[in-house]
Amino acid sequence: MNKLLEFHSLTSSQNLKRSDLIGRVDEQARNLKINVIRNHSFELVAATLNAFLEISGLKAEFSYSDYDDAFANVDFSTGADAHILWVDLDRYDDKGREHIAARLNELSQSAADPVIIVPIGAEFEAQEPLFKADVTPIITRLGDKFFDERLADFTGTRCSPAACMEMSRLLGLRIIPAVILPGLKAVVVDLDNTLYKGVLGEDGADGVVLEPGHIALQQKLVELAGQGFFICVASKNEAEDAEHLFNSRTDFPLRPEHVTKFMVNWDSKSSNIQDLEKFLNIHHSSMLFVDDNMGELFEVSNALPDIKQFWASPDSDANARGVSIYPGLLKSKVTAEDAARSKDVQANEERRRLREQMSPEDYLRSLEIKISFMANDPEQVTRVSELSRKTNQFIFNYKRYSLAEVKAAAESSTSCVMTVSMSDKLIDSGIIGCLVAHKHEDILQVEDMFVSCRALGRGLDDVVVLGAIKCAADQLGCSKIGIEFQKGDRNGPAEDFVAKYLNEHANVPSELDYSFPQGIVEISVPELDVEEQSY
Template identity: 35%
Template structure:
């Protein structure tokens, strides 16, 4: 049996309303991994049993996670710390609040987090439980004062599932008061939400089958009014629509006659999803792997940012064998199980949704109008003038650093160095005299694309090194790359006294567009761009003339 089939068949167990310890321990999903990470655990109570229960969830997401456990330490001295991809504070708050009030404890905790933040650039998760909503708000405000720190509320996970969090009868024997019933839920939350949201590039699109996935029945056999929208399928559609409203692209990938599917969405007023909710539609009898590849191309994203949902396990196996980067969920005949699998799929859940996330679907719809306009005009200047394009340059983007870190994490195609700077690393460079962090916002008369580019530069003698250069795929194809990059660099304070600008390059599986752009300025073939530093004379940037039909604004 293939590992893909094993993962699909494990979904009812993994994503049960209340997974059990025994059922999780009996799963064997194989050892296929596409990502290995390390986690430092700083704790004052046990986590080992939860980590053990989390293993099948890591295997489902094809993660291999090495946990480095520190000793029990209420003082959080971080003794013997080594570099890791993530720092996890696993805290029993009652051990502190039994001896002090919440205000004093939170003030002390902030000092310890500051020490850890100074020592580590990795994301930090503070996982604990609190006594009331007011303390929750105060804890959230506390972690927001430092970059790249997240609050994982253990209590809310159990409250939502109506499971008792604590069982003091087992505390001495197990090293933790967390109840046996709560542990599988927390294992799933840790493996499916908290760790992937802090470490992994997010899922950007859902590629959805139609028949027996979004409704019950087969359109071609049962007809428009014969397919059933069960309460479970309605809830699934509502959840999918909520994801779309948070900035996740929706694509319909169905083996059907297109006019029949269009008519289905036109006539079924009871469907929460509407035809216009889909940013891309592939309705034909073509191979679904090719269809999903076209969806990714149309949405300007990588296949590894696509989650494919289909009721046919054979289709899931075929697609993932041809496109192994694509994520996959089996749409169960009970749509409630599909919904829970979707709710818990790694890298789909996010710590927070930004304004730029929400703009994504509106901007993608505007792209169709932009492309139509491009076919009507032959002069690029006229095209941009008609769109009324505005670029806003910001050399002091302190309030946008979280968005810039998100852009570093997500961007694959126009990403020269592939450094994937974290929020703490960007904050460190923003505050350094020898470095500069800048960003660019793009908008036109059709849509506001939000922040679409980040540049991180560091001064080394007479060299200005561009350590990170990312442009969102949503901004590509409008012939603005030179203006976005060269104009921004030319106006950095560190540029004024440099002799040469060097771009750091790392070859990635999908960053050929960025390499091709740099190759043009190096006057070499794209495959001749070397890893490491590639220099462009200062005069090249000084002589650059931005596109005249674009309005340039500096903030």
């Protein structure tokens, strides 16, 4: 449990000592190469970054550009995992800032790897795919202690050591993991002494206390729910008491509609979280579990070794700060699919009920399902990149596309980015799958195919995947199909699908004999100039 205490301090402490963090690195962590392009010194930030990256199982080594106010020799082709633009905008007048902003936004468009900009001084409006690290909250918190002009000649930057420490924490916990790793999908929280102070079974709904930190934590959970994260409750209490609590305590920012699933009973926390895995159709490595009881955290970590955990200490303010900056909970953009995610998963309960009562064909007809295929839609570049980076179960090749890579493939005459959207009478799920493929002579080479966990198990996997391949082949005029596949730790569903439907194509490119099923679902492929029809 020492790691939990250390990580709690790294995420939430306001009294970190620089001397305790310098040189700290997990030698077993995944190594990143980060290219720093700057007009002022980054070394004070880099010195403590690995301590924060450790929580995400990462470490970094840095290469540096020369100091260059003109950013005349920016090179994004260095084979780095990510690039950081470290820019003091107060080194320019208004016209100079405008020129630099336009130049950096333009240059980032061609980068194949993620580009992070950390601007200080004036405002900077970042354009996709440039990922802005907003340091405004740090400036607000530190006030006049953010800058230290006296040390600038010695350190190479106006930023104070305290500011560099906080920007290191921001980059190491929040920004770099967000552009490198798949994000988390769910936050599972306890009730007692976590969302409030007190024990529901002893103090009653009216007796538990909301401190400012508890309010801040609940507000953060509400924010995350709005961004598409699953918020779930796992608590050892009576279910009726918990229901009464949320109904009666209208001062709780977190309301029942923000919670995807309540698991309130006397079963072990690990068994409840395993049930949540099945309900949400995600792996526990995509979950953050927040609990005040070290015994519960220990029990869960033993049963579910890949789950992320956060100890809810008696300091509720610290807990709110820690969860707010925890790795994996940052999105650059919230899509329509994010907003519908929780309701879509909840609708799966109704789908399962209907499926048990009907034949497979009648079940599918009763849902009034519509599947739409769209080729090279520029409006969906962000969604495609996001889905590729967070899908772990149904994914062929783990390509983890950047925005620039998706955009380039969509604009190429020899490539195709085919998105798949799904809706039924219960909810519009939005884009649930995507195929990226390239044409080589008469062969459609499927580079990757990935499908959201929300859409799996509806009896339509073949329509989604084989339909996307068929539409892409039509789009590019290919007669043969080749499949690129690599086995990963958790893409068993994709492996089983390839073995069943595409095994020969994974070995030798060959023709795909596939037609959409008749009279089951409505298929729409408007961008391929095929009239909308039912199959």
